[in-house]
Amino acid sequence: MIESKYKKAIGLILKCNPDNIFLYWKGRVALYAILKAMGIKKDDEIILPAFTCVVVPNAIIYLSAKPVYVDISPDTFNMEVNRIEEAITSKTKVIICQNTFGLSSNVEEIIRIAKKHNLFTIEDCTHGFGGTYNGKPNGSYCDAAFYSTQWNKPFSTGIGGFSLINKSELIVKVKQLEQEKIQPSFLEQLALVSLLIFNRYFINKFTYWSLVRLYRFLSKRNLIIGSNQGDELSDIKMPQKYFKNISSIQARMGIRELKKLASFKKLRGKNASAYTQFLKENHKVYVNNNLFDNHLFLKYPVLVTNRDLFLKLAEKENISIGDWFLSPIHPIKEKFELWKLNRDHFPVAKIISTKIVNLPTDIDDNRKVLDFIKTHIDMIESDF
Ligand SMILES: Cc1ncc(COP(=O)(O)O)c(C=O)c1O
Structure with missing residues (x-):
């Protein structure tokens, strides 16, 4: 079957047993299944970064649980680990950490905290499939991880997602949920x-x-x-019809696209190094690639003084600069209380989400992007 071939191909990259991989219509559905398998129920609290995509708190809220946000570090755009423990209460059940733009969280420290408080851990690897952390593929350390194959992700099947379950008691439960998946029409x-x-x-x-x-x-x-x-x-x-299975079209395309992953990863790394070098030489904020061992660099984050203008200028020159995350729960711009988020409690995420843009890393020729940032260097922040 095409699905098992796809799992095998993914398993080779994640260096795991393909039977521990589960396929879904989207990445968010994989997260929902993991949370359900963890037994998440009404009023349970789930810790997550205050710099994510709204579909992450949505999956928590669909189970009547409560998202509890933690502010981010300006270095990795991931949770500030020193702030996690103050968010833990007797109702906390899970900590979700993320690979924002492909940059790793401090996963080992997060797992240490989770163990101390007897909590589950999930790694949101939607930006980081193919990258590694301390020598192992992203997603290897937490109890479970989920990945996305939507447009703009490390490899794409249009839309799509999957999970890797590392804890045996959860594998049994995720397997049981397989029967509940709706087939795409x-x-x-x-x-x-x-x-x-x-x-x-x-x-x-x-x-x-x-x-x-x-x-x-x-x-x-x-x-x-x-x-x-x-x-x-x-x-x-x-x-409606949220808990949906992958289609064979996505699985077939996934197998094909996965073959390009290694060369794209190399290209992403090369472009990211060129951006880092340029920004460093010009005393601007840059991603320090010594932080962790092998980022994927899905995108290259840059902080700018006037984002709307910067994006407009890029558009004029046909340069595809991205706008994630334009809010702590991208792309939400109002009614934050619905998602239990008070942005004033997360000052770093609040500021960064007004200044951040991302440069493309999957392009063969980066000269046009480098010329563009050179021309508009005054709009790039020197400091967080
Ligand atoms: C950080 C993050 N988590 C989760 C998701 C959800 O992935 P999907 O669109 O496959 O559901 C996204 C989507 O882009 C994302 O950026």
Whole structure:
């Protein structure tokens, strides 16, 4: 079966038993399954970074549990480990750490804290598949990890996701949940194939910005299969048919795309080093690649003084600079209380989410991006 072939291919990269990998329609669904397998229920508290995608707290809220945010460190854009313990209460059940932009969290320290308080750990590796931490693939250390294969991820199947379960008692429970997965409908699969074809033949540097805007507009209104369904961004109600299985189209595409992962990883590293060198020479904020051993560098984060203007200028020159995370729970801009978030409690995340942009790392020629940041060097922050 194509799904088991896909699991085998993923297992080779994660250096794990393919039977411990579980496939889903999206990464967020994998997280939901992990939390469900952990027995998360009403009023349980789940710790997560105050710098993530809103679908992460959504998965927690769909189980009637409470997201408890922790501010981030400006070095890695991941949770400030020294602030985790103050967020732990008698209701805490899980700590979720993240690979923001591919940068690792201080996973060992997080696991030490979790063990001390008898908590589960989950690594959100949606940005970090293919990267390593202390010599092992991202996702190897926590009780479970989840990954995304949505557009812009380390490898893409349009939309898609999977989990790696490292704790045997959880494997049994995740296996039981397999029977509850809804199969994608014929129409959903057809829509996905159309998007993949469109993406392959029509997206280029000239059409990128207008098509991204059109895609976001249509998916917000549920007019096409989007990364987010409209109601995931405006409400905390679980969308219908959320707990969905992967389709064979995604599995087939995943097998094909995985073959390119190693060369892309090399390219990402090369571009990230060039950006680091340039920013360092110009005394601007840069990612210190000595922090952990082998980042994936899905994107290269940069802090700017006027983000709207910076993005507008990039668009004019057809440079695909990204806008994650424009809020601590991207892309939410209002009604934060629905997601139990008071941004004033997380000053680092609050400031960074007003200044951050990301440079592309998967491009063959970085000269245009380097020229662009050189021209607009005054807009790049020298300090956090
Ligand atoms: C940090 C983070 N976690 C989780 C997800 C969810 O992944 P998916 O879109 O596959 O559900 C995303 C999506 O982009 C993300 O950026």
